Every structure is written in C-alpha cells, then in structure tokens.
Amino acid sequence: MIGSTALPLSWLAARSYSFNFKLRFWLISFALLALSSQLLFSISVFSSDKLLNSIYIAVLPLLSCLLLMWFSSAFNDQMKQFVKYFVFFSIAATSALGLTKTLTGAYAASSTIFLYGFSFYTASIAYLIHLQQLRTSSIWTVSNPLLLITGPIATRFFPIAHHSLKSRFKYFFPYILLGLFLHQAIATPLTRTFRLIELTDIISSCVFAFLFELFVYANFCGLSLIIFGICGIIGAKVPLNFKQPFSSTNIVEYWRGWHTSLSTVLKSLFYTPAKRVFGTFSAIFVVYLSSAMWHGVTANFVLWGLFHASIFCLTIFFLKRGTPILPLVLMIISIVIGRLLFSDSNTSRLFEKLSFKYDGFGVLIKIGTFSGTTKVAVFLAMIFVGLEFACRDRKYFRTRNYKFFRLPVIQLIMLVIMLLTVYDGSGVDYAVYQR
Amino acid sequence: MAPGWIMRSISVNSLIRIYLIPLIIFFYLAVLLIQRNNIDDPDIKSHLENISIGGSVQGLVLGGSNSVFSISAEQLGQYTGLGWYNASLVNEMGLITRYHGFIRNLANRIDPKKVQYVIYSSQLPYSLGRIIEHQFKGERKIRGAGIRPKKSVLAYLMALASNDSDNWRRNGFGDLEFDSVTCVLKDQVKPPEHEDVNLTVDFLVDTTIFLASVFPNAALLIVFPSEYYGATRTDSSEFQTTIFNRFVEVLDEKYQGNNNIKIIFQPPYFSVSQVCDEQNHANEYGRLWRTENLSRAFFTAQRSVGGASAIGHPSVSLLN
Numbered sequence: 001m002i003g004s005t006a007l008p009l010s011w012l013a014a015r016s017y018s019f020n021f022k023l024r025f026w027l028i029s030f031a032l033l034a035l036s037s038q039l040l041f042s043i044s045v046f047s048s049d050k051l052l053n054s055i056y057i058a059v060l061p062l063l064s065c066l067l068l069m070w071f072s073s074a075f076n077d078q079m080k081q082f083v084k085y086f087v088f089f090s091i092a093a094t095s096a097l098g099l100t101k102t103l104t105g106a107y108a109a110s111s112t113i114f115l116y117g118f119s120f121y122t123a124s125i126a127y128l129i130h131l132q133q134l135r136t137s138s139i140w141t142v143s144n145p146l147l148l149i150t151g152p153i154a155t156r157f158f159p160i161a162h163h164s165l166k167s168r169f170k171y172f173f174p175y176i177l178l179g180l181f182l183h184q185a186i187a188t189p190l191t192r193t194f195r196l197i198e199l200t201d202i203i204s205s206c207v208f209a210f211l212f213e214l215f216v217y218a219n220f221c222g223l224s225l226i227i228f229g230i231c232g233i234i235g236a237k238v239p240l241n242f243k244q245p246f247s248s249t250n251i252v253e254y255w256r257g258w259h260t261s262l263s264t265v266l267k268s269l270f271y272t273p274a275k276r277v278f279g280t281f282s283a284i285f286v287v288y289l290s291s292a293m294w295h296g297v298t299a300n301f302v303l304w305g306l307f308h309a310s311i312f313c314l315t316i317f318f319l320k321r322g323t324p325i326l327p328l329v330l331m332i333i334s335i336v337i338g339r340l341l342f343s344d345s346n347t348s349r350l351f352e353k354l355s356f357k358y359d360g361f362g363v364l365i366k367i368g369t370f371s372g373t374t375k376v377a378v379f380l381a382m383i384f385v386g387l388e389f390a391c392r393d394r395k396y397f398r399t400r401n402y403k404f405f406r407l408p409v410i411q412l413i414m415l416v417i418m419l420l421t422v423y424d425g426s427g428v429d430y431a432v433y434q435r
Numbered sequence: 436m437a438p439g440w441i442m443r444s445i446s447v448n449s450l451i452r453i454y455l456i457p458l459i460i461f462f463y464l465a466v467l468l469i470q471r472n473n474i475d476d477p478d479i480k481s482h483l484e485n486i487s488i489g490g491s492v493q494g495l496v497l498g499g500s501n502s503v504f505s506i507s508a509e510q511l512g513q514y515t516g517l518g519w520y521n522a523s524l525v526n527e528m529g530l531i532t533r534y535h536g537f538i539r540n541l542a543n544r545i546d547p548k549k550v551q552y553v554i555y556s557s558q559l560p561y562s563l564g565r566i567i568e569h570q571f572k573g574e575r576k577i578r579g580a581g582i583r584p585k586k587s588v589l590a591y592l593m594a595l596a597s598n599d600s601d602n603w604r605r606n607g608f609g610d611l612e613f614d615s616v617t618c619v620l621k622d623q624v625k626p627p628e629h630e631d632v633n634l635t636v637d638f639l640v641d642t643t644i645f646l647a648s649v650f651p652n653a654a655l656l657i658v659f660p661s662e663y664y665g666a667t668r669t670d671s672s673e674f675q676t677t678i679f680n681r682f683v684e685v686l687d688e689k690y691q692g693n694n695n696i697k698i699i700f701q702p703p704y705f706s707v708s709q710v711c712d713e714q715n716h717a718n719e720y721g722r723l724w725r726t727e728n729l730s731r732a733f734f735t736a737q738r739s740v741g742g743a744s745a746i747g748h749p750s751v752s753l754l755n
Binding site: 039040170177184373407408409411412415416419420421422423424426 | 447448451452455456459460462463466582583584585586587588589590592
C-alpha cells in the first residue's frame with residue numbers, strides 16, 4: 001500500500017534532512033567561531049594561530065563525542081541507565097584530577113585543549129542517553145562549536161529554517177544585541193571588581209558576592225543570548241538558557257529561569273528518579289549535590305549545593321503555608337550567600353568569610369576607586385536586574401523572554417550605551433562557564 | 436488632488452530598526468576605521484620624527500605617563516651637558532611587545548652605541564595588575580584594532596571637552612609643554628598597592644636585559660617614580676630593599692653584559708602643589724623638583740645599599 005511504502009521513505013528523508021541540517025549547522029557554527037576569533041584579534045591582520053585554535057576547539061570535542069557515543073553504544077539499554085550517570089559525572093572526575101578547573105565564575109581555562117567544552121557535551125550526551133535519543137546525527141549538535149562556548153546544553157534542537165531569513169533575523173537579532181550589551185557593557189568591566197574576593201569581612205564578602213552575581217548573570221546570560229540569537233538566525237532553535245531569573249519572587253522560580261538547559265538535564269537525570277525512590281525533599285538534595293559536582297569537586301561547591309537545597313526546601317515549605325514575604329527574603333539571602341559560597345574555591349579564605357566578622361564599610365571606599373567604566377557597569381547591571389524584578393508583572397516582562405529589552409527603543413538605548421562605553425581593555429573577556 | 440509624491444508613513448519601531456540601529460552600527464564601524472588609521476598615540480610619530488632630526492642623542496628617557504609628565508630631558512641636558520630626549524609614552528602603548536618594538540624603531544633612527552644613559556621610569560612593574568594587563572595573557576595584538584576600539588567613544592568625547600593627552604604638546608626634547616595641559620587632580624589620592632615582588636622583579640630584569648641589548652654602551656637607570664600620597668606617611672623602604680635584593684639575584688642569573696645598571700627609588704612628592712592631574716604626574720614645578728632629584732642620582736656621591744657599584748652590578752640610590 002502507498003502508506004506503508006511512503007512512510008519508511010519519508011522517515012529516511014526526514015532523517016537525512018536532519019543529519020544534513022545538523023552537519024551544515026555545525027560547519028556554519030565553526031565558520032562563525034573562527035571569524036569572531038579573528039575579528040576580536042584584528043580586523044586587518046590574519047592570525048593563523050587563531051584559526052588553528054578554532055580548528056582544535058571544534059574538532060577535538062567532535063572526536064571526543066564520537067568516542068563517548070561509541071563507548072555508550074557498546075552497552076545494552078539496562079546498562080545505559082548507569083552509563084548516563086558515568087558520562088554526566090565524568091566532568092567531576094576530571095575536576096577531581098585537576099584536568100579541568102572548577103566553574104566558580106573566574107576564568108577557568110583547562111590545562112588541556114582536549115577537554116574543551118567537556119562539561120557541556122557530556123551533559124548533552126548523558127541527557128540523550130536518558131531519553132534514548134542518542135543517534136549518529138546527535139554528534140553534530142552535542143559538539144556544536146557555538147554551543148560549547150558557554151552552552152546551552154543541547155536539550156532541544158530543531159530546525160526553523162522554514163521561516164524566512166528576514167523573519168528569523170527580525171526576531172533573533174535583538175537577542176544578539178541584548179547579549180552583546182550584557183556581556184560587553186556590563187560583564188567585562190565588572191571583572192575589575194574581582195580583587196574584592198581577597199576581602200574576608202562580612203560587608204566586603206557580601207558586596208563582592210552581589211557584584212559577582214551581577215557579573216556572572218551578565219556574562220553567562222549575555223553569551224547565551226548571543227548564541228541563542230545566532231543559532232536562530234542560522235535556522236535552529238536552541239534552548240533559551242535564561243528566562244529573567246530576577247523576575248522571581250522566590251528561589252524556586254529563580255532556578256526556573258537560571259541555566260534552564262542544565263535544570264532540564266538535572267530534573268530528568270536526578271530529580272524524577274530520586275523523587276520516586278526518596279521523596280521530594282531528598283530528591284532536591286540529590287539534584288543540588290549533582291549540580292555541585294558538575295561545577296567542580298571542591299568543598300565550596302558541596303556547601304553551595306547543601307545550602308541551596310536547604311533554602312529550596314524551606315521555600316517550598318513557606319510557599320505551601322502561603323507566606324509570600326519570607327520566600328522573597330530567602331531568595332535574596334540565598335542569591336548573595338550562595339554566590340559567596342560558589343565563587344571562592346579557596347577553602348581557608350571561604351571559611352574565614354563564613355565567620356562573618358565585621359570590619360566596617362571600607363569596601364565602599366574601594367569601590368570608589370574603580371574606573372568610571374566599572375562604576376557605569378555596576379549601575380547598568382543594577383538597573384537591568386532592578387527592572388526585571390520591579391516590572392515582573394507588567395506587560396513586556398510577564399513572558400520572561402526579555403521582551404522589554406528587545407523593544408526597538410530599548411535596543412537603541414543599549415546600542416548607544418555600548419557605543420559610548422565599550423573599548424578594548426575595559427576588562428577581561430571570557431566566558432564564565434567555559435572550560 | 437494628491438501631491439506629486441506620496442509620503443510613506445513609517446512606524447517609530449521600523450524607523451529605529453531599519454534606520455537608526457544600522458546607522459549607529461555604521462557609526463561604530465567608522466570609529467573603528469578612524470582609530471585603525473590613526474597612530475596609537477600622536478607622540479609616537481613626533482618622537483620618531485624629532486629624534487631623527489634632533490642631532491646626537493646621548494641620553495634617553497623612557498617609560499610611561501609618569502615620565503611624560505615628571506621628567507625633563509631638557510633639564511637633564513642642562514645638568515649633564517649631553518643631548519637628551521624624552522621618548523616616554525602614556526601607558527607605554529598598552530602592550531609590552533609593542534613598546535619594545537617602538538624602542539627598537541627609535542634606536543634605529545639614532546646611533547644606539549652613542550647613547551650613554553637610559554632612564555626607564557614606569558609605574559607598570561609596581562602597580563597591582565598592570566604587568567598582566569600589558570602582557571594580554573601572552574597574546575599579541577598587532578597593528579590594527581579588533582572589533583572593539585582602543586579607546587571608548589565616551590573617552591574621546593571627554594578628551595575633546597577637556598585638555599587631554601591627545602591635545603598635549605611636546606617640545607623638541609620630547610618634554611611635555613604644560614600650557615597644553617589642564618592640571619586638575621582628578622582621582623582620589625591612594626596609598627601604593629604593590630604588585631607581587633617576583634612579578635615586578637622579573638619584569639624589571641627582562642626590561643633591563645632588553646634595554647641593554649638595544650643600547651649596549653648605556654648606563655641603565657631603572658627608576659621607581661615619585662608619587663604623591665597626601666597626608667599618608669608611607670614607608671616603602673622594606674619594599675624597596677626587597678625589590679633591590681631580588682633584582683640583583685635574578686639579574687645575576689640572567690644577565691651577562693657589561694652595562695652599568697642602577698635602581699633608583701625617588702622619594703614621594705611632598706606637596707599637592709607639585710602634582711598635575713594624577714598622583715604620579717608632576718606639574719611643571721614637580722617636574723623641576725623630580726628631575727633635579729634624579730640628576731643627583733648619577734652625578735653626586737651615592738650611598739650604596741647592598742651590592743657593589745661596579746659595572747654589571749646594580750646599586751640602589753635612595754634619595755630623599
């Protein structure tokens with residue numbers, strides 16, 4: 001019958017299209033990565049070093065993914081239930097062995113280029129194994145050079161090339177502009193505040209944690225939005241990694257908007273199975289400890305995981321009792337203290353900070369000595385986050401996809417600010433979640 | 436009757452998306468292009484020209500903005516009877532390798548063997564974080580900018596409004612002409628925040644070896660610049676002694692040449708009436724004071740602290 005012969009053919013055609021599309025997407029991503037690397041270096045002088053580096057960081061993860069996929073395909077479905085956890089936690093193993101750095105938010109270059117993007121593609125592969133959707137064509141998405149810069153983890157990836165280029169550009173370009181604003185006008189100058197990490201009194205630690213939170217958000221969200229926008233224009237929809245986390249009124253909501261692709265992986269791999277066995281609250285602890293291990297195997301991450309899990313459970317408790325103010329207060333405390341724990345992998349210094357000794361407000365004088373660009377960046381970050389929070393129930397903020405910041409007039413303002421303030425050397429340029 | 440032409444109505448959003456945003460991006464690209472085609476620092480061009488036509492150069496002042504403001508080659512020439520030139524550059528071109536390239540270029544325009552004294556006075560080795568900034572983590576940014584400008588547009592606009600470095604004038608000796616500068620102390624006076632000693636010493640030794648290779652017959656004077664610290668009494672003697680001792684140690688390991696090398700720690704400015712717009716930038720009076728103070732370092736009897744004053748061995752002069 002026509003139906004029974006047409007189906008396999010259309011299925012094959014679809015698979016073939018999918019494979020070709022993912023391969024094409026990979027190649028375009030590589031070209032863009034090489035181009036941006038060159039342009040950031042010089043617009044007039046070609047650098048073969050930069051090109052070689054781009055080739056290494058594109059091809060090596062591809063080969064690693066191939067190895068991992070071949071490795072996982074050697075097991076039956078039952079064994080794969082364990083293999084996925086092995087793959088997910090392989091980043092923890094490399095961290096413990098000192099082969100990859102911890103993701104505190106400071107610059108985390110790995111000691112070996114072979115492990116570039118390791119944390120992302122292992123998470124992607126583990127997730128696909130869990131969904132039983134790991135295919136040959138998956139290699140082109142999990143090892144996509146753009147996605148390996150700073151995520152998102154490829155939990156969703158589907159072509160949208162059927163929309164016209166004009167409509168894709170119109171929709172996705174504002175994300176790129178917004179991302180550039182966050183990364184260049186806010187995040188990069190904020191790197192000048194990093195020396196505050198040395199201060200261990202309570203006021204300085206909290207101020208640093210607050211500034212560092214602003215930096216991580218601007219850097220990570222900025223790059224994620226740029227990549228989301230570029231992928232969209234090329235013709236693929238990837239997860240929107242950030243959904244206005246500061247438009248939340250409690251920590252549960254906050255985590256729904258922060259690094260959503262990792263949350264998806266953690267929920268599928270850890271929360272759902274753990275909840276069946278241990279119940280909700282224990283499952284939350286399992287999730288946060290797993291997340292901690294993914295970020296790095298150091299004492300501060302364990303503390304961070306335990307701390308956030310506790311706050312999360314406490315928040316659920318208060319929300320069920322219908323007390324809205326306490327969850328909000330808890331959210332503010334957990335963001336600041338959580339970032340304090342997260343950012344410092346120097347255990348002795350961290351414990352000194354946790355003694356919460358008071359030493360006056362000298363840190364504010366230090367902030368006064370920062371450059372004008374850094375002070376402007378702090379101001380812009382606070383405005384950005386303040387708008388997210390204060391206007392969370394208003395028209396352009398409710399959809400939690402930065403609609404307000406994608407309005408043409410706001411884009412114009414951001415572009416003018418960028419033009420006025422951005423320069424080479426305003427701070428250190430890197431991707432916070434890159435290893 | 437309809438007019439001969441029909442005006443199309445356009446929404447504000449479309450106006451912004453289609454015209455204004457591309458216009459701003461175009462403007463940004465124009466800024467990049469203009470910056471790319473301009474010499475980094477107008478002083479570079481004038482140094483390269485002046486030094487070629489200025490006659491024999493026997494003394495050279497190098498370093499950053501503290502040397503631009505605070506050392507006078509003309510004054511040194513009067514004290515020493517030699518031909519001096521101040522080839523210092525604000526921020527030393529932002530990158531160590533570029534600055535070294537400039538010095539080599541400069542040396543090619545004179546007879547480097549005839550240079551008897553080289554003064555290198557820089558804030559770079561002593562201030563926290565500056566050395567790493569100027570190394571760019573080992574990457575080399577060569578001529579032509581990337582897709583970000585070297586200086587922000589806002590900085591350009593502010594420089595237009597005030598009398599900033601782009602409008603400064605330097606005379607035939609490379610000295611800053613203070614009537615082209617507005618001396619208003621901009622930032623708060625801060626106590627010194629020193630770099631890690633090992634990093635400082637490595638930088639100084641590498642710089643010394645580089646200068647010795649370019650000017651093989653010159654006495655090299657590595658000068659710790661004067662700064663103004665306000666009412667705060669700062670005692671940097673321990674830091675200075677540590678730097679000196681480490682410097683001698685490391686230089687002995689790495690350097691095999693015959694240049695006479697001295698480290699000179701100049702005292703801080705004693706009054707705000709000596710400073711211009713920053714605590715390490717002297718005004719005309721401060722420059723007079725500092726240059727005279729410096730000239731005593733190699734013309735009057737010196738008190739040595741540690742180490743012999745023989746050729747190849749650094750000595751330190753502590754001036755007060």
